[in-house]
Amino acid sequence: MNWNGKDAALVEQQKNYIDTVLVPLVPLDFGKEFRQSAEQYEFIGLLADFLERQFKGRIVVTPPYAYVPEMAGNAALWSQKARSAAFKHVFFLTADSMWRARENELGGSVILVPSVPLGNMEESVKYSLISHQAKQLVQMVVEKWQENME
Amino acid sequence: MGKQPVSRRQFLNYTLTGVGGFMAAGMLMPMVRFAVDPVLKGEAAGDFHPTQQKIADLTDVPVRVDFSYEQTDAWYTSEVTSTAWVYKNDKNEIVALSPICKHLGCTVSWEGSGHKDKFFCPCHNGMYEKNGKNVPNTPPLRPLDVYPTAEKDGLLQLGKPQANNIV
């Protein structure tokens, strides 16, 4: 489900089935990493869209959580709130490798994907690249649901 | 007053008619455009989108066909990508099913997670027969939608998905 009024109404009705929150997690930088942070945002956004379409009936995709380093840890508040509103699973989708070491802080599963700079790529090339990446993610998401059940 | 070529009242009349005219035109133009624009009309009538799938290559095993086309949203035109599962049935007719699960809209896949001869939905284990019929006692309550199909130069074309009445 997307973050809009129509989908949100469905989420409220079907909370038993739509039990997962996916938070795109993107670093924000205005200096040296400016371009890289924009690229990650673009890439993660496209992947999140793809996953939303694949798992529309079970996952709701939130607005991205964007952070400067000092704010990174606050992402945990999102998962905390989501859980206390009875969402069973919280997934964070990110290309920021820092989270590899800090997954435990977040209170959710981290799906870490290496970012691909999309630059001026043509739409169709972009699409096939993203869908290739996303196909592997699909399997990962299904596995995370199973792990979390145990 | 009387000597002036345009009286105050006349002046107001002219200008207000002018403004009103602009406003009316502003409202009418889009309506006229909707009424006559052949592209918009075509969309409404459900015209066909080309795909790269060769008709000759289709067998009785469903294959995934991705295709994209332009769609105009509220503010801009974007490229949308859709998917169909396509095969030939035992009467040699082409069947193209929408992958959108009729439960809550996840994407189903043919023999997903090892479910033989079924379309499988990974979200809540929904299942469908090959012809799109939903399997009882799984969450979906209706069969998968079907795409109208057409052929052009040996390639498959797909229309707008419709409720399935072949099952």
Ligand code: FES
């Ligand atoms: S969305 Fe397919 S079974 Fe629920």
